[in-house]
Structure formats: structure tokens, C-alpha cells
Amino acid sequence: MKVVALSGRRIDAKDSQIPRFPLTHAPMVREQIRALLRDLRAEALVCSASCGADLLALDAANELGIQFEVMLPFSPQEFRATSVVDRPGNEDWDWGSLFDQLVSRARQRDTLHVAEHDQTISNYETYHRVAELVLERALDLSRQLGKGGKAACPGTVTAILVWEGAPRDARDHTAHFADLAKALGLPIRTVYTL
16 A cells, blocks of 8 residues: 655744745645645555644545545644644635544544543653654555555555755654654655745
8 A cells, every 4th residue: 555644834823933834835735745645646644633734635635535544642622722723724724624524534434543642741742752653554554455454565655744844943843753754764755835
């Protein structure tokens, strides 16, 4: 099975001093993700569901009829409040509604995964753990046949980074995902947000 694991930037906050993913770039980035999913002949996508890269990728996969799996660090309600509707949208990008629609679809298909949230670790560590779980799930899916049985040999996993190309700091989640994908020897493709 050809699987894509994806991580990337959220839409910039209204008061963001350094642009990383302006809302005005969302249509361009979605189209680039969509084209890349088609070029890779992806059969499945695994990612989280924050506003920006994740929701754009899930929306593109849904449109293309690609199986998708959603990995959340905690309950959909809490995640929606802290990682979806806390960033600006517009008439074209209603992040809350898009999240609700895609999470509902994933729940119906039993492809919504909520990580066990350990209250003793920070949110930073929890989000880093989700990056690991996204890659683990993608690798697991690559070993399956289209109907769910185990394949005789693994398929392929490609990591996609959706970002401006540089870590914010040493705790950057997208950079952490990139480091994990490199350590696993996965091919990495980049969609730039600027």
C-alpha cells in the first residue's frame, strides 16, 4: 500500500510577527498537496487535524477518494478548541466545520485515533508523540493489502512536510516529524507555505 504521512504548519495567528503560513496561501498549498497525493498515487494518508496543513491534506484526500486516518493527541473537542478554531479562517476556510466533517467521517470509518493522553507530560511532548504515532500508523498501513490483510512485503511510505522550510526553534513539531522520517529512511517531499 502507498501511504503518505504528513505534518506541517498551522495557519498563522492574527498577531503573528513572523509569517509561516498565511491564510491567503491556503488555496495554493491545498492544490499542491492534492497534486502531490495524486503524483505519489497515495492510497492512504495519515496525519493529525489541526487548521492549516493537516485539514487541507485531509480535505484533498477526501476529495480524491483516498483513505485517511486522523491521529489526535486528546479528545476531538479539546483539540478543536486548541488547534483548530483558535486560528483565523474566512468564508472559504471555516476550519471548525471542516474539522467536524472530516473527524466525523474518520469516526464513521473507524480511522480516528486518539492517543492516550498522559497528564504527567507537557502538551509539547504530547504533540511530539503524535508525530511518532502518525509515522508508526503509516508504516503499519503500508504493510496491509487494500482489503486489510497483511501484505507479503511492505508498501511505501512517503513523508510530506508542509512548511516554510525552517524550524521555529528546537521544539518545532514539524522539524521533529522530519527528523523522525529521516531516521526511518523515508523519502521526504516538501510543500512550501510561503
